[in-house]
Amino acid sequence: QKEVEQNSGPLSVPEGAIASLNCTYSDRVSQSFFWYRQYSGKSPELIMSIYSNGDKEDGRFTAQLNKASQYVSLLIRDSQPSDSATYLCAADSWGKLQFGAGTQVVVTP
Amino acid sequence: EAGVAQSPRYKIIEKRQSVAFWCNPISGHATLYWYQQILGQGPKLLIQFQNNGVVDDSQLPKDRFSAERLKGVDSTLKIQPAKLEDSAVYLCASSLVGGSAKNIQYFGAGTRLSVL
Numbered sequence: 001q002k003e004v005e006q007n008s009g010p011l012s013v014p015e016g017a018i019a020s021l022n023c024t025y026s027d028r029v030s031q032s033f034f035w036y037r038q039y040s041g042k043s044p045e046l047i048m049s050i051y052s053n054g055d056k057e058d059g060r061f062t063a064q065l066n067k068a069s070q071y072v073s074l075l076i077r078d079s080q081p082s083d084s085a086t087y088l089c090a091a092d093s094w095g096k097l098q099f100g101a102g103t104q105v106v107v108t109p
Numbered sequence: 110e111a112g113v114a115q116s117p118r119y120k121i122i123e124k125r126q127s128v129a130f131w132c133n134p135i136s137g138h139a140t141l142y143w144y145q146q147i148l149g150q151g152p153k154l155l156i157q158f159q160n161n162g163v164v165d166d167s168q169l170p171k172d173r174f175s176a177e178r179l180k181g182v183d184s185t186l187k188i189q190p191a192k193l194e195d196s197a198v199y200l201c202a203s204s205l206v207g208g209s210a211k212n213i214q215y216f217g218a219g220t221r222l223s224v225l
Contacts, residue, residue, distance in 0.1 A: 043217060043219050096165060097152075100151050
C-alpha cells in the first residue's frame with residue numbers, strides 16, 4: 001500500500017492559469033511535508049515545505065496542509081512554461097521521507 | 110555553497126556486472142541518503158547514514174547492494190551483481206541533521222544506471 005498518493009497526470013494548464021496539485025498520505029505520524037519539482041532528467045529541487053495546518057505562500061506557490069484529512073496541496077499561480085515539470089509530494093516520518101510518484105504538469109502557451 | 114556531488118552521471122553495464130557510485134554531501138551535513146528512482150516513480154530510500162553510522166537500511170537489497178560512508182563524509186553505493194531491474198537513477202541527498210521533523214534534504218544530480 002502506497003503511503004503517499006498523487007495523481008500522475010499529466011495536468012495540462014494554460015499559461016497564466018492556476019495549477020492545483022493534490023497529495024494524500026497515510027502515516028498519521030508525519031509532521032512535515034515537502035513539495036519538490038523535478039525537471040525531466042534532473043534531480044528533485046525543493047520548492048516548498050509546510051509543517052502546520054493552513055496555508056503557506058512563497059511567491060507564486062501556495063502549499064496547504066490539513067492534517068485531520070491527511071491532505072496536502074500545492075497551488076501554482078500565474079503558471080509559466082518553465083513550471084512544466086513533475087511535482088513530487090513527500091511526507092517526513094521521523095526523518096525519513098516517503099515520496100509520491102509525482103504529478104506531471106504541462107503548461108501550454 | 111557547493112551542492113551534493115555525484116559521479117558518474119551515467120553508467121551502462123551488463124547484467125551480473127558490478128558497479129559503484131560515489132557521493133560527496135554538502136559540507137557540514139551529517140546525514141546522507143541514497144535513493145533509487147525508477148522511471149515514473151518517486152525516489153525510494155535505500156539507506157540513510159548519520160555521520161558514518163547506518164540509521165536505516167531496511168529497503169536495501171543486501172544480497173546485492175552495499176554502501177559505506179567512511180569518515181562520515183563521502184559515501185559509495187555498490188551493486189554486485191546487477192540485475193535488469195536495477196536500471197534506475199540513483200540519487201544521493203544530504204541534510205544538516207537527521208531525525209528532525211524539519212529535516213530538509215538536498216539532492217545531487219544523480220547517476221543514471223542502465224543494465225543491459
